[in-house]
Amino acid sequence: xxxxxxxxxxxxxxxxxxxxxxxxxxxxxxxxxxxxxxxxxxxxxxxxxxxxxxxxxxxxxxxxxxxxxxxxxxxxxxxxxxxxxxxxxxxxxxxxxxxxxxxxxxxxxxxxxxxxxxxxxxxxxxxxxxxxxxxxxxxxxxxxxxxxxxxxxxxxxxxxxxxxxxxxxxxxxxxxxxxxxxxxxxxxxxxxxxxxxxxxxxxxxxxxxxxxxxxxxxxxxxxxxxxxxxxxxxxxxxxxxxxxxxxxxxxxxxxxxxxxxxxxxxxxxxxxxxxxxxxxxxxxxxxxxxxxxxxxxxxxxxxxxxxxxxxxxxxxxxxxxxxxxxxxxxxxxxxxxxxxxxxxxxxxxxxxxxxxxxxxxxxxxxxxxxxxxxxxxxxxxxxxxxxxxxxxxxxxxxxxxxxxxxxxxxxxxxxxxxxxxxxxxxxxxxxxxxxxxxxxxxxxxxxxxxxxxxxxxxxxxxxxxxxxxxxxxxxxxxxxxxxxxxxxxxxxxxxxxxxxxxxxxxxxxxxxxxxxxxxxxxxxxxxxxxxxxxxxx
Amino acid sequence: xxxxxxxxxxxxxxxxxxxxxxxxxxxxxxxxxxxxxxxxxxxxxxxxxxxxxxxxxxxxxxxxxxxxxxxxxxxxxxxxxxxxxxxxxxxxxxxxxxxxxxxxxxxxxxxxxxxxxxxxxxxxxxxxxxxxxxxxxxxxxxxxxxxxxxxxxxxxxxxxxxxxxxxxxxxxxxxxxxxxxxxxxxxxxxxxxxxxxxxxxxxxxxxxxxxxxxxxxxxxxxxxxxxxxxxxxxxxxxxxxxxxxxxxxxxxxxxxxxxxxxxxxxxxxxxxxxxxxxxxxxxxxxxxxxxxxxxxxxxxxxxxxxxxxxxxxxxxxxxxxxxxxxxxxxxxxxxxxxx
Numbered sequence: 001x002x003x004x005x006x007x008x009x010x011x012x013x014x015x016x017x018x019x020x021x022x023x024x025x026x027x028x029x030x031x032x033x034x035x036x037x038x039x040x041x042x043x044x045x046x047x048x049x050x051x052x053x054x055x056x057x058x059x060x061x062x063x064x065x066x067x068x069x070x071x072x073x074x075x076x077x078x079x080x081x082x083x084x085x086x087x088x089x090x091x092x093x094x095x096x097x098x099x100x101x102x103x104x105x106x107x108x109x110x111x112x113x114x115x116x117x118x119x120x121x122x123x124x125x126x127x128x129x130x131x132x133x134x135x136x137x138x139x140x141x142x143x144x145x146x147x148x149x150x151x152x153x154x155x156x157x158x159x160x161x162x163x164x165x166x167x168x169x170x171x172x173x174x175x176x177x178x179x180x181x182x183x184x185x186x187x188x189x190x191x192x193x194x195x196x197x198x199x200x201x202x203x204x205x206x207x208x209x210x211x212x213x214x215x216x217x218x219x220x221x222x223x224x225x226x227x228x229x230x231x232x233x234x235x236x237x238x239x240x241x242x243x244x245x246x247x248x249x250x251x252x253x254x255x256x257x258x259x260x261x262x263x264x265x266x267x268x269x270x271x272x273x274x275x276x277x278x279x280x281x282x283x284x285x286x287x288x289x290x291x292x293x294x295x296x297x298x299x300x301x302x303x304x305x306x307x308x309x310x311x312x313x314x315x316x317x318x319x320x321x322x323x324x325x326x327x328x329x330x331x332x333x334x335x336x337x338x339x340x341x342x343x344x345x346x347x348x349x350x351x352x353x354x355x356x357x358x359x360x361x362x363x364x365x366x367x368x369x370x371x372x373x374x375x376x377x378x379x380x381x382x383x384x385x386x387x388x389x390x391x392x393x394x395x396x397x398x399x400x401x402x403x404x405x406x407x408x409x410x411x412x413x414x415x416x417x418x419x420x421x422x423x424x425x426x427x428x429x430x431x432x433x434x435x436x437x438x439x440x441x442x443x444x445x446x447x448x449x450x451x452x453x454x455x456x457x458x459x460x461x462x463x464x465x466x467x468x469x470x471x472x473x474x475x476x477x478x479x480x481x482x483x484x485x486x487x488x489x490x491x492x493x494x495x496x497x498x499x500x501x502x503x504x505x506x507x508x509x510x511x512x513x514x515x516x517x518x519x520x521x522x523x524x525x526x527x528x529x530x531x532x533x534x535x536x537x
Numbered sequence: 538x539x540x541x542x543x544x545x546x547x548x549x550x551x552x553x554x555x556x557x558x559x560x561x562x563x564x565x566x567x568x569x570x571x572x573x574x575x576x577x578x579x580x581x582x583x584x585x586x587x588x589x590x591x592x593x594x595x596x597x598x599x600x601x602x603x604x605x606x607x608x609x610x611x612x613x614x615x616x617x618x619x620x621x622x623x624x625x626x627x628x629x630x631x632x633x634x635x636x637x638x639x640x641x642x643x644x645x646x647x648x649x650x651x652x653x654x655x656x657x658x659x660x661x662x663x664x665x666x667x668x669x670x671x672x673x674x675x676x677x678x679x680x681x682x683x684x685x686x687x688x689x690x691x692x693x694x695x696x697x698x699x700x701x702x703x704x705x706x707x708x709x710x711x712x713x714x715x716x717x718x719x720x721x722x723x724x725x726x727x728x729x730x731x732x733x734x735x736x737x738x739x740x741x742x743x744x745x746x747x748x749x750x751x752x753x754x755x756x757x758x759x760x761x762x763x764x765x766x767x768x769x770x771x772x773x774x775x776x777x778x779x780x781x782x783x784x785x786x787x788x789x790x791x792x793x794x795x796x797x798x799x800x801x802x803x804x805x806x807x808x809x810x811x812x813x814x815x816x817x818x819x820x821x822x823x824x825x826x827x828x829x830x831x832x833x834x835x836x837x838x839x840x841x842x843x844x845x846x847x848x849x850x851x852x853x854x855x856x857x858x859x860x861x862x863x864x865x866x867x868x869x870x871x872x873x874x875x876x
């Protein structure tokens with residue numbers, strides 16, 4: 001884009017390199033003179049950074065530049081440096097200078113010359129150019145090689161790396177590898193899933209903020225979390241381990257110490273100090289699956305750990321530290337959990353920055369076939385023997401699996417189990433039509449059973465376990481439904497009597513009960529609960 | 538509008554210079570495409586850009602593609618203005634090539650002009666000042682054109698800083714024929730040195746003595762003032778009507794003896810060819826003869842450079858330029874005739 005006007009070049013006067021004097025100075029490579037001697041580089045304005053004490057050198061160099069390049073206007077800028085090797089001072093002075101210079105990226109087509117000045121100055125020039133304080137490209141000049149002309153060589157370097165084909169290609173390849181890694185190498189075909197992976201590939205290496213993976217059970221949240229970990233480790237963004245826990249399995253008292261650790265003797269039976277999973281995940285990645293199942297106390301502590309990288313282990317008066325990347329998984333709508341009072345709004349806001357919704361298997365049914373192949377390979381690798389479908393068996397299986405008959409309630413978990421069963425039962429490493437028939441029967445039976453038992457009552461259990469802890473196991477399913485509804489109603493009201501009025505409204509209308517409050521208090525006490533425990537949220 | 542393929546024939550900067558020079562003379566707009574297409578660094582280099590901008594100034598022309606690296610130049614002249622011009626050429630580039638570009642136009646202008654040039658006066662791949670002053674200008678004079686040259690300061694690569702001035706009077710063209718040459722040409726040598734070790738010139742002189750049989754009083758050593766170091770061996774060959782000038786530049790890393798020897802070899806070749814016009818002069822004579830509407834000369838086998846130049850000239854001016862071998866001794870006859 002060099003026009004008739006030529007480039008504006010910013011360059012340090014080389015106190016050493018531009019120094020040679022006398023008749024044989026033309027035999028020496030003087031970078032600032034030499035750059036004006038190229039037939040294919042036109043410099044309209046050369047801003048030479050120097051100091052007062054190099055005034056004479058400047059005059060000599062400028063005179064020679066005028067002789068070899070009448071097109072060039074040479075400007076002197078004194079940049080007094082107490083210590084040209086002091087990074088802070090040099091950066092500060094150059095930063096100031098970059099503001100005074102007011103380069104016009106269009107008109108000036110500016111180049112920042114990197115070959116003269118101390119190494120510190122060169123680094124600072126680079127940084128200021130990279131951050132566009134100097135809207136310029138870099139100019140690198142080099143001495144003549146062998147018997148080449150004394151003007152040497154020059155090269156323009158554009159820090160917009162996307163302009164370099166080879167580098168851009170390497171970036172694209174790396175991205176491709178990253179996406180392939182995130183997909184476990186499975187050649188997925190579903191467009192929205194692939195788009196999701198593209199986004200994760202972009203976000204995961206670029207951000208240390210929490211990531212929330214939503215999706216039905218078995219959709220592959222846990223696998224994706226592990227892949228994100230591997231991607232970040234491959235790119236040297238984390239050095240610690242991958243730590244995974246399903247919050248549904250650590251409800252109640254155990255939850256706090258599992259996550260945040262405890263000191264020796266913190267409670268009866270705490271014989272050993274336990275560091276907890278957060279500390280184990282330091283500098284690594286912590287995957288909290290089913291985060292909606294976490295108790296409210298633990299949620300508060302987790303929030304603090306995320307915001308301040310500090311938390312209090314049980315029985316300790318000293319805060320522990322851990323810096324980890326959080327990936328959370330959930331199969332429920334956490335927004336509704338917040339409305340219900342089961343999930344902290346501030347924690348949701350904190351983890352809801354990057355939310356990815358993983359579709360269930362039925363919603364990306366075109367990916368079933370590559371996943372079947374993936375599961376076959378996984379099994380073959382585990383078992384040390386190759387297993388494959390014969391053609392008819394494969395067609396029958398895929399036909400059933402991708403048609404409306406394949407409900408895939410448990411998503412990829414179901415698929416994994418199904419292929420594992422087929423492989424285990426296959427004799428001679430071949431899955432036959434007969435094997436498939438049997439397997440399809442099993443799958444259908446499984447999915448029918450799910451139909452019979454549509455509501456496992458997980459929401460109720462989650463709510464009640466926060467109140468009852470381990471005692472929940474002794475409460476009948478029959479009572480759980482009622483108790484859960486009572487607790488929810490209580491939480492909607494400001495007092496026991498107000499809750500009682502709503503709960504016993506029908507009796508009240510018939511005037512068959514006079515004391516709703518007492519009736520509710522007695523009901524709660526059967527479960528060892530009272531207003532203060534129930535209303536806490 | 539005349540469109541010239543810059544990659545045709547010899548395909549260098551000369552195509553561009555001849556085209557815009559004659560565009561100025563004829564007032565015909567021209568487009569040069571594929572400028573220097575086959576060269577290592579194709580497109581306009583700084584010296585070409587300087588020549589284009591100088592021509593634009595002389596002819597008040599509008600130019601498209603006057604950018605470094607540009608491969609297409611569109612040149613639309615308005616009117617040539619006689620006057621005083623100053624052009625500075627970067628990278629110690631040749632002052633004579635720039636002068637050559639604007640010279641035909643200023644010779645055709647309505648009044649006298651002066652051109653002051655700064656840069657290189659003795660460059661490789663360009664007519665040296667001495668050739669223009671001693672060979673070319675006298676011949677122009679015989680064709681009815683006025684060109685007086687003065688060298689104020691030598692300029693050598695890489696330091697440059699040379700200064701040349703030219704006074705140009707509008708021409709009343711008359712055709713010229715250069716067919717004969719005298720039998721025993723007189724040879725004189727001048728060795729120019731600037732800011733280089735003193736032993737160089739005597740070594741060159743010694744080589745000239747042995748190769749060309751020159752006596753000491755036929756060799757002049759001139760120490761001149763210049764911005765940077767430089768050395769040139771200049772041989773004047775009195776061929777009768779024509780004084781040919783052969784030059785050889787001293788180069789870093791090349792022995793003084795080699796420099797002088799190369800000059801001598803070229804002189805010996807020209808003397809043996811038994812023609813009045815050497816290869817480079819042949820090149821230079823085409824434009825003035827075409828402007829004069831006719832002319833002829835005997836010379837050595839024409840170079841690709843000369844043939845390309847002739848082809849460009851024929852595109853602009855109503856002339857036909859013919860080349861044919863003349864006799865058995867390798868001489869050629871070049872004829873410029875009005876169409």
